[in-house]
Every structure is written in structure tokens, then in C-alpha cells.
Amino acid sequence: MHTDFLDLIPSPCYVLEEAKLEHNLKILDQVQKQARVKILVALKGFAFWRSFDLVGRYLHGSTASGIYEARLGYETLGGREAGKEVCVFSPAYKRQEILDLLPIATHLIFNSFTQWQTFKPLIDSHNAQNPSQEIQVGLRLNPLYSEVTPEIYNPCAPRSRLGITPSEFQKGVQEYGLEGISGLHFHTHCEQNSDALQRTLPHILKHFSPYLSQMQWLNLGGGHHITRHDYDLPLLISLLQDLRSHFPNLQEIFLEPGEAVGWQCGFLLAEVIDIIENQGKVAILDVSAAAHMPDCLEMPYRPSAMKLSHKTLEPDKGEHQAPFHYRLGGPTCLSGDVIGDYSFDTPLEIGDKILFEDMIHYTIVKNNTFNGVPLPSLGIINSDGDFNLLKTFDYYHYKERNG
């Protein structure tokens, strides 16, 4: 990467690298074609809609957590009129949300029989009046098996809110039947390889096989780390093909990754504002873990970084591997607003830039204005290598959200 070029980018700024996004999309498309599945982008993880012309060239639509994401998917990637899916799952819908979703959703997935029964009359009447815009209805399963850690990310953790357990499903079927349900959904993965899916499918089949054989579609959720360099694509493709041959009734199979779409396709540029001393050097940046990269605290994890000093880019060498050590933290009052410990071969100076890598998914969508810290701008490096600044935020974005 040219460093002159980086000087043009205002700090802080999230920068999407279009060529890397397209690389991911091509891998996802390979899965679509070889396994005959449809892949939808999960907006909860990747909603950088100014890149959706490109995303829409490869993927079949979007998957949403509720009305706002569904609207965004519909407006920017397209809905059924454009041949795209707008799939929605919410742990609990309000009536007004369902009313707003009816004209735009292609699939509505419910988290309980109660919610489905509550809104069935609305959906049935929408479908009767708009036969060409029929909404497919599905139920989310909890197969009581997930390998995800930590527990905060595990949809099958004890007392989870997410998905219908096998015993509740059985009760629901006895009480209401499945007439009107055309699909099932499960989401039990997070950053996982296809071997986790291989171990999960037997649990789905053990608990839900008789129901699955009555369905027209199955959605395998997200968390499939398909674009990661060590992902076992042939295994995924063969699992999907097996599923089809066991359940020839399934006309469509969906996957809905967010992270795999935005994986490793951009960075967050930050600036070193000050460096203080407290049992080692602590650099204070113009980006915050709490406001701009919350997964660093929640997951927790430490993003890789490069420093840009005097036009030279230098990768970080791990926590203590190189001679110059720094704790990198944000400008908020949260004591734990710490991104991590880093070391470099040369000293860090005030005014240097830091590029945090892989910062496009689950960052921008989670940004907040805690402490009134300015939101990073959004930019893109297009496939010709040119930088375009797409969006800047100012004081009024903060003010509007607080009164």
C-alpha cells in the first residue's frame, strides 16, 4: 500500500478496500454455484451499503434483524422486484414492525409459536391479497448444540432467548400444526469452519428431521467463516449437497454470513494524540475501543495493527516481541477503553497513524457516540486504487441522538 496515499485519508476513518471485498464475494459465489445455495449478507455484521452495487452482483439479497435493517437491505440491495431476498429474523416483533415489513420482506422468521400465531392472520391476509408477493414464513430452531464461545455469543447457551428448543417445537406442532410454515432456520455458529457445521447437523436432524422433510427451505444462519484462508470449502459444499440429497423437498437453502462478507477487507485509520507514562508507555488515540471497536472488549480480541511513521508502514510485532512497547487506548473516560498492547521495532510518536486491520465488520454497525467522541469517517479504496471519502460525521450527529 502506498503511504503517500494514506496521508490523504482523514483520521479517524474506516476504509473499505473494494478489491478485497470482491475477492470475498467471489469465494461466496463459488459456494452458491457449486452447492446450489443462496447467500444473503447479514446486515447486522456488514451494512456498508455504499458497496452494495458490488455485493448485489454476487449475493442473493440481505438478511435483517428487524425493520431498519430490512428497509436498508430492500432500498440498497433490492427486494423481490429486483430478484433479491429480504429475509428477517427477530427474537420478538412488534405489530407495527410486522405491518412495515409486509411490503418488503420475502421471508419472516419467528422465534416462537406464539409470535407466529399472533401475526399469522396479518400475513395470511397479506398473502391472499398479494399472491405475487407472498411472504414465506419460517421458525428458528435451537438444536441445543453450539460450539460457540464465549457464552455471550452462544445461541444455545442455557436459557437462551434464541430459537425454539426441540420440546417446545414438539408442543407447538401439537397445538398449532405447521400449516403456513414453509421453512426452518438455525443460527448456531460464530467464526467457525465447516467442521463445526458437520458436527451440528446431526443435532438438527436428531431433533427436527420429520419437520424438515415437510419444508421448502432451510436457512443455516451465519457464523460460517467461509472467506477465511483456512476455511474448508469442499467440506461445506459436500455437507450442503448431502443435505439436498437427504431432503429433496428443500427447494432452497440459504446461508446468511455477515462477517465472511466483510472479512479482512478494510482498516480503521487512527492517529496518536498523546503518549503518557504509567509503568510503560500508553498511547491515546482518536479512536475508542468502547465507541468504535466494541468487540475488542466484548469478545475480547486484539486486532492486528500497523503504524505509519514518517511515511513508513510497520506491522506490530505482538504484545512484547519488539523493543518499543505501547498500550493503545481511546480518548473516553472508560478506564478499560484499551485496544491492546502492541510492540514495534521503532518508537511510536505523537502524530503517527495506526491502521487497525480487519475493521469493516461488526464495527461501523456498532458505533456509538459515548463521551461525544466523533464518529470515524467512512471511505473506500476502489478497485482502481483511488481513495474516496464517502461520509463524515459532525457534532450534529451527536447532538441529534441526545435530544
Ligand SMILES: Cc1ncc(COP(=O)(O)O)c(C=O)c1O
Ligand atoms: C440470525 C443470524 N444470522 C446471521 C448472523 C451473521 O453471523 P456472522 O456475521 O457471524 O456470519 C447472525 C449473527 O449474529 C445472526 O444472529
